[in-house]
Amino acid sequence: MKSWCKTLLACGLxxxxxxxxxxxxxxxxxxxxxxxxxxxxxxxxxxxxxxxNGVGPYYSRLRPAARYDKLYVADRYGQVVAFDxxxxxxxxxxxxxxxxxxxxxxxxxxxxxxxxxxAARDKVFIGGESGLLGALDAETGETEWSVVTGGELLSAPxxxxxxxxxxxxxxxxxxxxxxxxxxxxxxxSKLPTLTLRGTGSANYEAGGFFVGTADGKIAVVIKNxxxxxxxxxxxxxxxxxxxxxxxxxxxxxxIIGENLYAVSFNGNLVSMELRSGRVVWTRKYSSFHExxxxxxxxxxxxxxxxxxxxxxxNGLENWSNTELAxxxxxxxxxxxxxxxxxxxxxYLHFIDKSNGNIVGRVEVDSSxxxxxxxxxxxxxxxxxxxxKVARITLx
Numbered sequence: 001m002k003s004w005c006k007t008l009l010a011c012g013l014x015x016x017x018x019x020x021x022x023x024x025x026x027x028x029x030x031x032x033x034x035x036x037x038x039x040x041x042x043x044x045x046x047x048x049x050x051x052x053n054g055v056g057p058y059y060s061r062l063r064p065a066a067r068y069d070k071l072y073v074a075d076r077y078g079q080v081v082a083f084d085x086x087x088x089x090x091x092x093x094x095x096x097x098x099x100x101x102x103x104x105x106x107x108x109x110x111x112x113x114x115x116x117x118x119a120a121r122d123k124v125f126i127g128g129e130s131g132l133l134g135a136l137d138a139e140t141g142e143t144e145w146s147v148v149t150g151g152e153l154l155s156a157p158x159x160x161x162x163x164x165x166x167x168x169x170x171x172x173x174x175x176x177x178x179x180x181x182x183x184x185x186x187x188x189s190k191l192p193t194l195t196l197r198g199t200g201s202a203n204y205e206a207g208g209f210f211v212g213t214a215d216g217k218i219a220v221v222i223k224n225x226x227x228x229x230x231x232x233x234x235x236x237x238x239x240x241x242x243x244x245x246x247x248x249x250x251x252x253x254x255i256i257g258e259n260l261y262a263v264s265f266n267g268n269l270v271s272m273e274l275r276s277g278r279v280v281w282t283r284k285y286s287s288f289h290e291x292x293x294x295x296x297x298x299x300x301x302x303x304x305x306x307x308x309x310x311x312x313x314n315g316l317e318n319w320s321n322t323e324l325a326x327x328x329x330x331x332x333x334x335x336x337x338x339x340x341x342x343x344x345x346x347y348l349h350f351i352d353k354s355n356g357n358i359v360g361r362v363e364v365d366s367s368x369x370x371x372x373x374x375x376x377x378x379x380x381x382x383x384x385x386x387x388k389v390a391r392i393t394l395x
Contacts, residue, residue, distance in 0.1 A: 029304070029325075029326055030326065031325075031326045031327055032305075032322075032323060032324055032325045032326060032327055034345070034347065035323045035324070035358060037358045037359065037360070037361065038359075039359060039360045039361075040359045040360065041338070041350050041359050041360035041394055042360060042394070042395060043348065043350060043360055043361070043362040043380075043392050043393065043394055044362060044392070044393060044394075044395065045362060045364060045390050045391070045392060046379075046391050046392070046393045047088045047390065047391040048364075048388055048389065048390040048391070049081075049083065049088060049090075049388070049389055050387050050388055050389075051073045051074070051075050051079055051081045051383075051387050051388075051389055052074075052075030052076075052077055052078070052079030052081075052387050053075055053076070053077055053079075053386070053387050054075050054076065054367065054383075054384060054385050054386040054387030054388070055075065055076040055114075055370065055385055055387075056076065056385060056386075057385070058076060058114075059114070059154070059197050059198065060076060060114045060370060060371070061114060061115060061154060061155050061156065061198070061371060062074055062075070062076070062113060062114060062115075062116060062117070062371060062383065063116075063117065063156070063371040063372060063374060063383060064117065064374050064381045064383055064389060065116070065117040065118060065119040065124070065374070066085060066119070066374060066376045066381065067119035067120070067138070068119065068122070068138050068139070069084065069085050069086065070082045070083060070084060070085055070091055070119075070138070071083040071084075071085045071381060071389070072117045072119050072124050072138075073117065073383065073389045074096075074113050074116060074117050074126055075113065075387050076111070076112060076113055076114065077097060077111060077112075077113075078095050078096030078097035078098070078111030078113060079093065079094075079095055079096075080093070080094040080095075080096060080113075080117075080124070080126065080136065080141065081093050081094075082124075082138075082141060083389075085376075088391070092140060092141035093141065094136060094141040094142075094143075096111040096113065096126070096128075096132075096134065097111045111128050111130070111132065112128045112129035112130055113126055113127070113128040113129075114127070114128055114129055114152075114153065114154050115127035115128065115153035115154055115155055115156055115157065115166070116156050116157065117156070118156045118157045118158070118159060118164075119138055120159035120164075120178075121159055121178050122137070122138050122139070123135045123136060123137065123138055123144055123178065124136040124137075124138050124141075125156075125157040125159065125164055126157075127149070127153030127157060127166055128152075128153055129152045129153070129154070130148070130152075131148045131149045131150065131151060131152060131153060131168070132146060132147075132148060132149075132153070133146065133147050133148075133149050133153060133157065133164075133166055133176065133181075134146040135164070135178070135181065144181075145180055145181035146181065147176060147181045147183070149166055149168055149172075149174050150168050150170050150172040150174060150186065151168030151169045151170025151171070151172055152168060152169040152170070153166050153168060153169075154169055154197070154198050154199050155167055155198070155199045155200055155201045155250075155252075156201045157201070158201050158202040158203070158204055158209065159178060160204040160209065160223055161178075161223070162177065162178050162179070163175045163176060163177060163178060163184055163223065164176050164177075164178050165202055165209055167199040167200060167201065167202060167211055168199065169195075169197070169198075169199055170191070171188060171189045171190065171191040171213075171214065172186050172187070172188050172189075173186070173187040173188075173189065173202070173209070173211055173219075173221060173226075174186050174187075175223075175226060184226070185225065185226030186226065187219070187221045187226050187227075187228065189213045189214070189215070189217070189219060190213075190214075190215055191214050191215070192214055192215050192237070192245070192246070192247075194245075194246055195214040195246060195248050196214075196246060196248040196250055196265055196288060198248070198250040198288060199212075199214075199250060200212040200249055200250045200251045200252050200253075201252040202221075202252065202253075203252050203253050203254070203255055204223070205255050205274070206274075207222065207223050207224070208220045208221065208222055208223060208229055209221045209223060210253040210255065210260060211253070212248070212249025212250065212251060212252075212253060212262060212264075213231075213248075213249060214248045214249075215233075215237070215247065216233055216234055216235040216236070216237060216247030216248070216249060216264050216267055217231050217232060217233045217234065217249065218231070218232050218234060218249065218253055218260065218262055218272065218277065219231045220277070230276065230277040231277070232272060232277035232278075232279065234249065234262055234263075234264055234267065234268050234270040234272075234279070234282070235247045235264045235266075235267030235268045237266075237267075245266075246265055246266050247264045247265060247266055247267045248264060248265045248288065249262055249263070249264045249265075250265065250288040251263060251287070251288065251289060251290045251291065251331075252290060254290075254291045254293060254298070255274065256293060256312065257274075258273065258274050258275070259271050259272065259273065259274060259280065259312070260272045260273075260274050261291055261293075261298055261312060262291075263285055263286075263287045263289075263291060263300060264286070264287075265286055265287065265288045265303060266286045266303075267284075267285075267286060268282045268283065268284060268285065269282070269283045269284075269285040269287075269298075269300060269310065269315070270282045270283075271312060271315065281314060281315040282315070283310065283315040283317075285300060285302055285308070286302055286303045287300055287301060287302045287303055288303060289301045289302075289329075289330070289331040289332070289372075290331035290332075290372055291331075292331070292332045292333055292334050292339065293312065293334070294334045294353055296311055296312055296313055297309045297310065297311060297312065297318060297353070298310045298311075298312045299332045299334065299339050299353070300332070301329050301330070301331060301332050301341060304325055304326055305324050305325050305326055305327050305328060305329040305343075306320060306321065306322045306324075306325055307320065307321040307322075307324070307329070307332065307339070307341065307351065307356065308320045308321075309353070309356060319355055319356035320356065321351065321356040321357075321358070323358060324341070324343060324349065324358075327343040327344055327345070328343060328344035328368070328370075329341045329342065329343055330342040330343075330369055330370060330371055330372050330373065331371075331372035332372075333372055333373040333374070333375050333380070334353065334375065335350075335373075335375045335380055336394075337352065337353060337354070338350045338351055338352060338353055338359070338360075339351040339352075339353050340373050340375075340380060340392075341373075342364070342368075342369025342370070342371075342373060342382055343368070343369060344368040344369075345363075345366060345368060346363055346364050346365040346366045346367060346368050346369055346384060347361050347362070347363050347364070347369075348361060348362050348363075348364055348369065348373065348380070348382060348392055349361045362392060364382055364384060364388070364390050364392070365384035365385075365386060365388045365390070367384045367385040367386035367388070368384060368385045369382050369383070369384055369385075370383070370384075370385055371383055373392075378393060378394075379391050379392070379393055380392040380393070
């Protein structure tokens with residue numbers, strides 16, 4: 001059953017629906033038990049606070065953002081809180097559901113925030129499943145502007161100079177003025193019959209937005225006019241049914257120097273030339289997680305929570321770790337000499353980035369970690385499913 005249910009989970013169905021999967025369908029893939037380790041680092045939770053009711057069992061890419069000496073955190077139901085990053089004290093709070101209940105969100109059951117948080121240009125940008133994109137004043141939390149986009153917002157907005165762009169689940173890539181929310185342009189891509197529930201954020205470089213599509217491509221959209229400079233498939237869907245043909249790129253393309261790196265679900269990890277989209281190398285991996293990098297290595301968590309270090313120069317695998325398989329790991333983040341990943345039981349694992357060995361862990365909250373850890377200097381910030389935000393440090 002595991003492969004079928006895992007696809008449904010990636011599509012964002014609730015945990016309650018997953019429980020209806022019959023164990024007699026196919027063989028269950030076991031969740032790895034928490035492995036015993038010989039710890040050499042001892043992370044601690046140095047500060048924590050509660051923000052609303054979290055995200056519950058729902059699909060979400062909500063993640064804290066740190067800027068302007070503040071930490072910005074949101075929950076699914078519309079609560080947005082700014083903390084003083086140094087002291088942890090609350091600077092302001094904002095309730096999206098209350099602010100827009102009589103207009104934009106009148107026909108929706110609350111904000112259903114799932115996209116964000118992005119802090120830039122003295123504003124905080126957040127989006128939701130209703131299509132709402134809102135901009136708040138970063139200092140006070142007051143609403144600057146809001147618009148309804150052409151589809152669900154499930155990944156963080158990207159800000160480039162004077163515009164903010166969002167990648168919607170309807171296949172539209174939309175640009176708005178940072179100052180007043182006026183729409184600038186829309187770029188449309190083709191949606192396959194069946195896709196994962198989720199989208200990837202865009203990366204911005206040299207006047208172009210690099211964004212993944214649901215049909216397994218990377219597109220470069222020119223900031224000034226919304227036209228495509230090039231599109232390149234990183235995987236050509238194959239198979240006899242729509243499940244096996246899913247090839248979504250649900251991550252932000254990673255740009256390092258003159259090359260771009262991306263990975264698709266049920267597809268490939270690739271290196272491309274930034275200017276032309278020419279594929280330099282390709283390797284078979286399946287993932288909907290963000291890539292991390294350090295030195296010459298790319299760090300990848302695949303769709304079965306196996307972790308890999310891949311040499312970005314040639315695509316050769318340097319190490320792999322399967323000890324946390326099927327523990328619904330978050331995307332990896334690099335912290336000093338370690339890779340950090342969270343799991344569904346609320347543990348944050350520290351992995352030696354040179355060899356893949358687990359060298360430390362800390363339990364944050366039993367409700368589970370679901371989004372990529374945020375590394376800011378000597379601190380790691382994580383958000384749990386029940387709304388806890390925590391700062392992790394090494395003594």
